[in-house]
Amino acid sequence: MINTLSDETNDALSTLQYEIRELKTQVNLLVITVGNASGRSRDRGEMAKVSKPKRYEGVRNAKELENFLFDMEQYFRAVCTESEEDKMAMASMYLTRDAKLWWCSKFINAFSVICIANVETPPPHTIVKEAKEKPARMGSIRFLSTLQALH
Structure with a gap:
């Protein structure tokens, strides 16, 4: 037992x-x-406080333009933005004065043509492509043709 x-x-x-x-x-x-x-x-943007880039006013100054583009590129990396549409929307938020007026007029023209033609809204990168193909008609805001290269 x-x-x-x-x-x-x-x-x-x-x-x-x-x-x-x-x-x-x-x-x-x-x-x-x-x-x-x-x-x-965690996203990298949450781990570190990311400073926002300076605004671009559309001044015809190559150094200022290059600094703006570099700052935007670094900002996109820091906040982990991958979509071209998101980059375009975010970059347009940092435009002021003449640059913002030009950008708004491009969107108004694009949307009025779309409404008349009853066609889908084109993505923002098509506007950049158009600007790249016709830089002479852009005036002082040539930098938008290079925004597409931001990664």
């Missing part, structure tokens, strides 16, 4: 030890998974 109890106790103890090992393995896997996921779930 004592031997039977001893055997049953040993069997139960072996089963419990096996289950404890299995649980420890699962806990270790969960710790590793959660540790990796928490590092990846």
Whole structure:
């Protein structure tokens, strides 16, 4: 009788030890998974405070234009913007004065043609492509042809 109890106790103890090992393995896997996921779930823009680029007024100054383009490129990288449409929308928010007027007139012209023709709205990169093909008609805002190159 004592031997039977001893055997049953040993069997139960072996089963419990096996289950404890299995649980420890699962806990270790969960710790590793959660540790990796928490590092990846944050965007770079959330981890660091990203300063916004200076606004561009449409001044015919190559240095100012290059600085604006560089700042926008760095800003897009910092906030992890990949879509060209998003980049165009964000870049247009940093235009002021003559540059903003020009940009608005391009969109108004594009939308009026679209409404008359009953055609779908073209994505912003088509406006940049048009500006790139006809830079002489653009006036002082030639930089928009290079916005498409921002990545």
